[in-house]
Amino acid sequence: MIKRIFVVFAFIITVIITNAQQSANDFYDAGVVQFELGNYAAAIPLFTSCIELSKYYYEAFLDRGRCYYLTGKKDQALADYNSSLEIKDDYYKTYYHRAIYYKDAGNTGKAFSDINKVIELKPNKADAYILRAAWFHEAGDLDNALADYNRILELKEDDPDALINRGRIYQGKEMMEEAFNDFSAVIENNPEIAEANYYRGQLLEAVERYPVAIEDYTAAIEKGYAEEDVFIRRYTLAMKLEMWDIAINDLNNLIANFQERSSELWNKRGICYAAKGEHSEAIINFNRAISLDRNNEEAYINRADSKVALGKEASALSDYNRIINLNPKNGYAYEGRAIYWFNKERFDMAEPDFEKAIKYAPTGRAYFYRGAMRDMQGDNKGACEDLQKAVDLEYPGAKEAMDRVCR
Incomplete structure (x- = not known):
């Protein structure tokens, strides 16, 4: 009889626990729905009800902590992250989000410690490498960032963000071919991503392939890239061409x-x-x-x-x-004024201005016009010397004028 009573009592306890657990799961699932809708404040009491029914529900502590974090209650977020890890000290997701908390709080050492723990627990998940690579990159630790981007690309072949960021590091290291290949891979596989054209355009500009650089800048702009620098770069090259x-x-x-x-x-x-x-x-x-x-x-x-x-x-x-x-040392102004006097045939005024123009900014144009003036004054030797200088400076028409004047 006693044995039968004990069995019934144990069954009742099991049912109560099961029902409580089921209720905790219901609250948790409802909280997740609100979280995914972005209703973080509404999700918090649902996760709290889950925890009240099942105090070892480490996922609920994590997700309530995430809600606190996203609503600006960051101290409460940390407390929940810590509670989650006290229950399950190898739960990698909690380490991941606590790492983000520490980084935001300026505690870089603890942030790296937690993200390293994630990688230790889940060495084949790319998310932690993505986060750590970004932190290394931000800190200027390019070698470690590069290693993480390489690992990301082993796990997620052709990941466009990793390729762009690795390409930027290669670009900074002047590994131009490697950078070009990374940006080109993004353009081929994800043609909608404008940044790849923008960065590849920079590489082409650096090697003075201006027409194709302009093509890449144009492609970036047409895809919606609207940062100031791309317009500066394109207009500068367009003026050159x-x-x-x-x-x-x-x-x-x-x-x-x-x-x-x-x-x-x-x-x-x-x-x-x-x-x-x-x-x-x-x-x-x-x-x-x-x-x-x-x-x-x-x-x-x-x-x-x-x-x-x-x-x-x-x-x-x-x-x-x-x-x-x-x-008073602007040679271009003297040049312009000298040509003005030349056109007026006021050679007495033009001569000193040409002298100063050539002293401060010796251009082919200044030599050409002074050579023409000297020719008109009958100074053939001086004219030929100036025209030769104009030819050397590739001033248009100088060679023809010299052939005519200096036979």
Whole structure:
């Protein structure tokens, strides 16, 4: 009889425990649903009810801790993480999230200790390597970061983030071929990822393959990459290649969205318009550049050149004078003013300006015009010497002029 009573009692206890556990699971599952919906505050009491029914439910401690962390209650998060590990000291997920807590709190040593523990417990899971690689990379420990990216790619072949980050490290180490291969692999397998084009464009730019670099920057922009640097890089290369419309579009973007008060950018856009022969539009840009920086000598020179192109020589002369007042050693201003006097056949005024132009900024243009002036003055020897200098500096038309003057 006593034995029978004991068996019945044990059965009742088992049923109670089972029902309590079942109830704990129900609360836990409900908490997970709210967590996955992003309702972290609503999930907390559900995980708490689970824990009240089953105090050894280490997953509930972890997930309640994650909710606390995501709602800014970080001390309570740490307490729950610690409780989870007191119950199950080899639960890798808790070490992972506690590592994130420590890193955010500035305790780098404990963060690395926990993430290393995750890797010790689960050496074939990529997530911990991804996190640790990012931390190494951030700290400038590129060799360890590189080792982790290599491991990630062993576990997740062709992972685009790992390839991009490894490529960036290779790029920093000047391992250009390896970097190029990583970025190219991303472009081939994940063509929607714009960053790969952006970084590969940098590699191509570094080896002066400007047209294909522009193609990569363009692809990055078309895919939605809109960081300031990509527009700066593309307009700079476009200007080198005289692709003025592309340069103007990028300068429009930079001025509108990043640096509206940049005298340099307004000046650059003016240069592009001038190169297209749109000198009135160029002058508008040079005016704005000068209004933003009254000491922008280049903008004054460019404005003066556009004024000359529009036949406004007298106004251009005032700009050259202004520059010389700002900087008496600006050779380009002397050059512009000398050519102004040359066109007026005021050689007495042009001569000293050519001398200073060549002293401070010896250009093929200055030598060419001084050579022409000397030829007009009957100084054949001096003319030929100047024209030879202009030829050496590859000034357009200098070779033909020399062949004609210096037979």
